[in-house]
Amino acid sequence: MTTLMPFGPDIWLADGPAVTGIAGFRFPTRMAVIRLADGGLFIWSPVALDPAMKAEVEAIGPVHHLVAPNSLHHMAMPEWQHAFPAAKSYAAPRLAETAPHIAFDAELGDTPLADWAGEIEQAIMRGNSITTEAVFFHVKSGTAIFTDLLQQFPKGWFTGWRALVAKLDLMREAEPAVPRKFRLAFRDRAAAREGIARILTWPTEKVLMAHGTPVMVNGRAYIARAFRWLQP
Structure with missing residues (x-):
């Protein structure tokens, strides 16, 4: 069974097992694999690693970069670090403080590292009390990559009172939306607007x-809609 699914030139997706978070809410997991010009792989938000996925990834290229894009998406980092000890690990701002058991080589900022400059752009969404998220843009496929700031769950994913909470939290909108809890957590909206302004230049x-x-078409217009509430 194929784990990696092509999403565009030199980018693949893989859905991992669901994880259970606070109050029993289950969340699907997903990672992206980007092959850089030097042949090395950039692994965004690594999911649980098994032998089949490891073999598929290695068939595409050597793993050079492991990226935890916010302080909520790092659980599988240790197993990937163990499997690929030569890879460098990168953390979103604040993550190294909350996950001291994980060794990171560098913290992500608004400037792409030399290893992927010109191929992957990035912007930090600051000002949120829940998490600080690094958003990426894969130039070759024209893909913006968010983590938790945009969400959409299918009907039936949550049941009972959790389904009601998900609806009130805007997690079941007609198109992916910024959950209400994240909107309220943007205490510094000026900083958040700076991040979105950078993202909208892509x-x-x-x-x-x-x-x-x-979202498969007109992505920039979609992002502008999704974050319209953030404007003054």
Whole structure:
């Protein structure tokens, strides 16, 4: 069974097992694999690793970069670090403080590292009290990559009172939306607007997120809609 699914030139997706979070809410997991010009792989939001996935990844290229894009998506980092000890690990701002058991080589900022500059752009969404998220843009496929700031769950994913909470939290909208809890957590909206302004300079066609159906066309217009509430 194929684990990696092509999403565009030199980018693949893989959905991992669901994880259970606070109050029993189950969340799907997803990672992206990007092959850089030097042949090395950039692994965004690694999911649980098994032998089949490891073999598929190695068939594409050597793993050079492991990226935890926010302080909520790092659980599988240790097993990937163990499997690929030569890879470098990168943390979103604040993550190294909350996950001291994971060794990171560098913290992500607004400037791409030399290893992927010109191929992957990035912007930090600051000002949120829940998490600080690094958003990426894969130039070759025109894909913006969010983690938790955009979400959409299918009908029936949550049941009972959790389904009601998910609806009130805007997690079941017609298109992926910023959950209400994250909107309220943006205490510094000026900082958040700076991040979105940077993201809206990218010529985005597709938008990928960890929890939701990817947006396949007119991505920049979609992002502007999704974050319209953030404007003064």
